[in-house]
Amino acid sequence: MKIGTIPGGHFPAALFLMIFLSIGSNTFATDTPDFLNQKKRSLLLHRPPKAMFDDRPTILQLFVTIPYDSIETVSIFYKTNKMSIFQEIKLDKNKGAFTYKFDPGKQEGNTLSYFFVVQKIDEAVHAIPIGDSGKIKPYNQPLVDAIEHYEKRLKSLQ
Numbered sequence: 001m002k003i004g005t006i007p008g009g010h011f012p013a014a015l016f017l018m019i020f021l022s023i024g025s026n027t028f029a030t031d032t033p034d035f036l037n038q039k040k041r042s043l044l045l046h047r048p049p050k051a052m053f054d055d056r057p058t059i060l061q062l063f064v065t066i067p068y069d070s071i072e073t074v075s076i077f078y079k080t081n082k083m084s085i086f087q088e089i090k091l092d093k094n095k096g097a098f099t100y101k102f103d104p105g106k107q108e109g110n111t112l113s114y115f116f117v118v119q120k121i122d123e124a125v126h127a128i129p130i131g132d133s134g135k136i137k138p139y140n141q142p143l144v145d146a147i148e149h150y151e152k153r154l155k156s157l158q
Contacts, residue, residue: 042128043064043065043066043118043126044062044063044064044065044116044118044126044127044128045062045063045064045065046060046061046062046063046116046128046129046139047061048060048139048141049141051144051149052102052104052112052141052142052143052144053104053143053144053145053146053149054104054110054143054144054145054146055104055105055145055146056104056146057101057102057103057104057105058101058104059099059100059101059102060076060099060100060101060102060114061097061098061099062074062076062091062098062099062116062118062128063096063097063098064098064118066118066120066126068093070120070121070122071118071119071120071121072119072120072121073090073118073119074090074091074093074098074116074117074118074119075088075089075090075091075116075117075118075119076088076089076091076100076114076115076116076117077089077114077115077116077117077138078100078102078112078113079112079113079114080107080108080109080110080111080113080143081109081110081111081113082107082108082109083107086113098116109143110142110143111140111141111142111143112139112140112143113138113139113140113141114138114139114141115127115128115129115136115137115138115139116128
């Protein structure tokens, strides 16, 4: 047997080793860093409730990844269908999230529209939700009767 070849073949050992290593590795890997391939992550996160009831309060939470010491204010703007303009409420951080307790017993209406705004100390402003046009597009939530809601859910499960 010759040194540098595979027994029974004419492949040099170094070529065989290169092929073996390339099969075992990710041949589709790129040289670009992972952070360039990821979508831009949102600095604000809010999940609207699946249902808001007309007879009980709902907690609306906003999670913010902006450093707390660079935030000037965090606000929720809301209005019901009976209000003519949005009301601004400044929010405090509670257990890691900025929270607002919406109580439908204190406001008239059967729908709620709302959005969040974060103003930074450097005067930058962030808001959620943002529509495709880049403008604020408020969440619109109907205020539903809890009994009717759960009766519909029960019927849909049967």
